Amino acid sequence: MRDEVHLLPKMILEISEAKDFQSAIEVALKNICEITGWNYGDAWIRSSDESVLERIPAAYCSSGSPVKFKELSEKFTFPLGTGMPGRIWLSKKYEWVPDVSLVSKIEFPRAKFARKAGFRACLGVPIIAGDEVLAVLVFLMFESREEEMRFVDFISGAAAELGSVIQRKKAEEQRRAASLYARNLIEASLDPLVTISPEGKIMDVNKATEGITGIPRERLIGTDFSDYFTEPENARRGYHQVFSDGYVRDYPLSIRNISGNIIDVLYNATVYRDENGQILGVFAAARDISQIKQAEEEIRKLNAQLERRITERTRQLEAANKELEAFSYSVSHDLRAPLRSIDGFSQALLEDYGGVLDAQAKDYLTRVRSASQRMSQLIDDMLVLSRVTRRExxxxxxxxxxxxxxxxxxxxxxxxxxxxxxxxxxxxxxxxxxxxxxxxxxxxxxxxxxxxxxxxxxxxxxxxxxxxxxxxxxxxxxxxxxxxxxxxxxxxxxxxxxxxxxxxxxxxxxxxxxxxxxxxxxxxxxxxxxxxxxxxxxxx
Amino acid sequence: MMKRKILLVEDNPDDVVLTLRALNKNNIANEVIVAKDGIEALDYLFGEGTYAGRDPTRVPAVILLDLKLPKIDGLEVLERLRKDERTKFAPVVVLTSSKEEQDLVRSYKLGANSYIRKPVDFIQFSEAVRQLGLYWLVLNEPVP
CATH class of the missing domain: 3.30.565.10 (Histidine kinase-like ATPase, C-terminal domain)
Structure with a gap:
C-alpha cells in the first residue's frame, strides 16, 4: 500500500485500453482490490429502465473469499436512496462502515450474507463524470477497520480518473456508433454519393460511386470531380452553383465511366458545414436515370410504331369504308333499275293486254309485280342497315x-x-x-x-x-x-x-x-x- | 304556238320507255327529246355537236335528269347548265333511283328544282310523273 500512488497511471492505462464500459469497471475493481487489499469489490449501475440499481455481472473476489456472496449479490437490486449503493447514488459521497456485521439490515441490506461470508469493513464510492453518477463501487474486507483517509483518498482518486476515462470512452463509443451509422447510411445508398471540397476535389465517395465510375475509392479521392463527366465545364458550373446558392436540384450531367460508357444522371447537392457554420464542402447525390431515359426512348419508339400502325389501319379501314360506300351507292342505283323494268312492263302488259289475258295470267303478273316491289323494300332496308353501321x-x-x-x-x-x-x-x-x-x-x-x-x-x-x-x-x-x-x-x-x-x-x-x-x-x-x-x- | 319541249336525260332504254309511257298515259303531249348521256344533253341545250344549229335560247319546259349517266354524270350536267346564262333558270327535275343523302344534298346545292326518286311500283311512278307534268307544264309560270 506504500507505492499505490505510483500504480495509479498503470491502472488508468489499463482501464483506458478496456474495450468497453463494463470491462473498464472490471479492470478497475480488480486493480483497486489488489493494490489496496480489499477482498471483494462490485459495481452498481442503473438498470435499463432506470428504476433501480443493479450489479454489473463482473465482480472481484480475492482468492479464498466466498463466491457464494458474489452469487447472492447478483440477485439484489437497490431502489435509489436504499442500501449503500442507493444512498451513494443520491448523495454522490463515499460511505465507510467499520463493520457491516454490526449494522442493521436497513442500513446494509446485504448484512446477513456479508456476515456469513465473514466480511467486516466496507467502503462505497461513486464514479462521477461531470455531474452524473455512472456507477457505485462497493468494497468489502474480512477485517473490521475504522475509516482510513489514505484508502478513501486513493480509491476516490482512482474513481475520479475512472469517471473521466469512462466518460471519454462512452463519448467515443457514441461517436464511433454515430459515424458507423452515417457511413452505413452512405454506403447503403444505391445512388452514387460524393463530397467535394471548395476546390472541386473529391473528398469522399461511397460504393455506388465506385460502381458507376468503375474506379476504386482511393483513386477517386483527391481528383477533380469535374474530370468524370462528358462536360467538365458544366459539372464545375454545377458545384459552383451549390457553393453560391447552397444547393442544386436535379442538375443533369453525364458520367463517362472507365469503359467509356455514358451514364445520364441527375445531381442533387447541398453544402455541408462545421459546428460554426463554416462551409466544408458539397455533398452531392447522383441518380442514374439512364434506365429511365432508355425506357422513355423505348416508349417513344413503341408509340411511333403504334402511331404508324394506326395510320395504316385507318387507311385500310377508310379504303374498306369507301368500297362499302361505293357498293351501297351502286346497289341503291343499279339494283333498283331492273326492278322498275319488271314492275313497269308487267303493269304495261296488264294495262295494254288485259283483254287477251286470262285471270291466271293476270294473277301471275300481279305476283311478279309484288315480288319486285318486295325486293325493292329489301334493298331499301339493307341500305338502312348498312348506313347505321357507317354513320358517324x-x-x-x-x-x-x-x-x-x-x-x-x-x-x-x-x-x-x-x-x-x-x-x-x-x-x-x-x-x-x-x-x-x-x-x-x-x-x-x-x-x-x-x-x-x-x-x-x-x-x-x-x-x-x-x-x-x-x-x-x-x-x-x-x-x-x-x-x-x-x-x-x-x-x-x-x-x-x-x-x-x-x-x-x-x-x-x-x-x-x-x-x-x-x-x-x-x-x-x-x-x-x-x-x-x-x-x-x-x-x- | 308549239308546246315547249321536254328534255329527258336517261341512259336506260327501259326507263326511257316507261317514262314516255307514263307521260303519255297522263296526256302530256309535249315533244320529248331523249339524251342518252350527259354530253348529248349539253349538246342539245347549247346547240352543239349533233345539235349544232339548234337555238339554245329555246329552253325546254322541263329537264328530267337522271344522275347516273355515262361520260358526264347528271350532277355535272346540272352544274354546267346552271353556270350558263342561257340555261341557268331552266327547270330541272332530278329523276333518279338513288335515295342517298349525298345525291339529294348535292343536287339541291347545284340548283335542282325538284328531286324525285323513281319508285319501283309503276303506278306510283306514273302518279309522280302526272304531278310533275301538272306542276311544271301547266301551273308553273316560266321566266319570261
Missing amino acids: MKRSAVDLSALANMIAAELLKAQPQRRVEFNISPGLVVNGDAELLRAMLENLLGNAWKFTSTRQSATIEFGVKDLDGKPSYFVRDNGVGFDMAYASKLFQAFQRLHLQTDFPGTGIGLATVKRIINRHGGRIWAESEAGKGATFYFNL
Whole structure:
C-alpha cells in the first residue's frame, strides 16, 4: 500500500485500453482490490429502465473469499436512496462502515450474507463524470477497520480518473456508433454519393460511386470531380452553383465511366458545414436515370410504331369504308333499275293486254309485280342497315319519351281506324345519336304496332325498369308475341318468325335496332310468350 | 304556238320507255327529246355537236335528269347548265333511283328544282310523273 500512488497511471492505462464500459469497471475493481487489499469489490449501475440499481455481472473476489456472496449479490437490486449503493447514488459521497456485521439490515441490506461470508469493513464510492453518477463501487474486507483517509483518498482518486476515462470512452463509443451509422447510411445508398471540397476535389465517395465510375475509392479521392463527366465545364458550373446558392436540384450531367460508357444522371447537392457554420464542402447525390431515359426512348419508339400502325389501319379501314360506300351507292342505283323494268312492263302488259289475258295470267303478273316491289323494300332496308353501321355518331341528350310520342302519333295518323292505347313514361332522357335512336324506336314501336294488328284493343307501353342497377328501357305490347325458342334468331338480318302473309316485313328491322344499340355500347333482349305479347328491353 | 319541249336525260332504254309511257298515259303531249348521256344533253341545250344549229335560247319546259349517266354524270350536267346564262333558270327535275343523302344534298346545292326518286311500283311512278307534268307544264309560270 506504500507505492499505490505510483500504480495509479498503470491502472488508468489499463482501464483506458478496456474495450468497453463494463470491462473498464472490471479492470478497475480488480486493480483497486489488489493494490489496496480489499477482498471483494462490485459495481452498481442503473438498470435499463432506470428504476433501480443493479450489479454489473463482473465482480472481484480475492482468492479464498466466498463466491457464494458474489452469487447472492447478483440477485439484489437497490431502489435509489436504499442500501449503500442507493444512498451513494443520491448523495454522490463515499460511505465507510467499520463493520457491516454490526449494522442493521436497513442500513446494509446485504448484512446477513456479508456476515456469513465473514466480511467486516466496507467502503462505497461513486464514479462521477461531470455531474452524473455512472456507477457505485462497493468494497468489502474480512477485517473490521475504522475509516482510513489514505484508502478513501486513493480509491476516490482512482474513481475520479475512472469517471473521466469512462466518460471519454462512452463519448467515443457514441461517436464511433454515430459515424458507423452515417457511413452505413452512405454506403447503403444505391445512388452514387460524393463530397467535394471548395476546390472541386473529391473528398469522399461511397460504393455506388465506385460502381458507376468503375474506379476504386482511393483513386477517386483527391481528383477533380469535374474530370468524370462528358462536360467538365458544366459539372464545375454545377458545384459552383451549390457553393453560391447552397444547393442544386436535379442538375443533369453525364458520367463517362472507365469503359467509356455514358451514364445520364441527375445531381442533387447541398453544402455541408462545421459546428460554426463554416462551409466544408458539397455533398452531392447522383441518380442514374439512364434506365429511365432508355425506357422513355423505348416508349417513344413503341408509340411511333403504334402511331404508324394506326395510320395504316385507318387507311385500310377508310379504303374498306369507301368500297362499302361505293357498293351501297351502286346497289341503291343499279339494283333498283331492273326492278322498275319488271314492275313497269308487267303493269304495261296488264294495262295494254288485259283483254287477251286470262285471270291466271293476270294473277301471275300481279305476283311478279309484288315480288319486285318486295325486293325493292329489301334493298331499301339493307341500305338502312348498312348506313347505321357507317354513320358517324353524333351524341347529345335525347328525349326518348318525346320521340316515342311523335312516332305513336305518326302511327295513329297512318291507320286511324285502329284502336291502340299508348302508355309512354315521360322524361326518359339518354345520351346518344338522336337520328339512330329515332330509327331504333321507330322499329320497336312499329313492330309493336304491327304485331298487335289482330287485337281488338291493343296496348303499347314504353317505360324504364331498374335491372341489375342499370336503367333498362322497354317496349311492351299485348300482340301475338313469339316463341322464346326462336329468340336467338330475332336480331339476325332476314330472320322472320312470322309468315309474310300474316305480318309483312323484311326481317331487317330488329337487326338494325341491334346495331344501333351496339353502336351505343348497350344491349338488347326480348321476352315473350306466343300469343301473350312481347317485351323488348334495351340499355345504352 | 308549239308546246315547249321536254328534255329527258336517261341512259336506260327501259326507263326511257316507261317514262314516255307514263307521260303519255297522263296526256302530256309535249315533244320529248331523249339524251342518252350527259354530253348529248349539253349538246342539245347549247346547240352543239349533233345539235349544232339548234337555238339554245329555246329552253325546254322541263329537264328530267337522271344522275347516273355515262361520260358526264347528271350532277355535272346540272352544274354546267346552271353556270350558263342561257340555261341557268331552266327547270330541272332530278329523276333518279338513288335515295342517298349525298345525291339529294348535292343536287339541291347545284340548283335542282325538284328531286324525285323513281319508285319501283309503276303506278306510283306514273302518279309522280302526272304531278310533275301538272306542276311544271301547266301551273308553273316560266321566266319570261
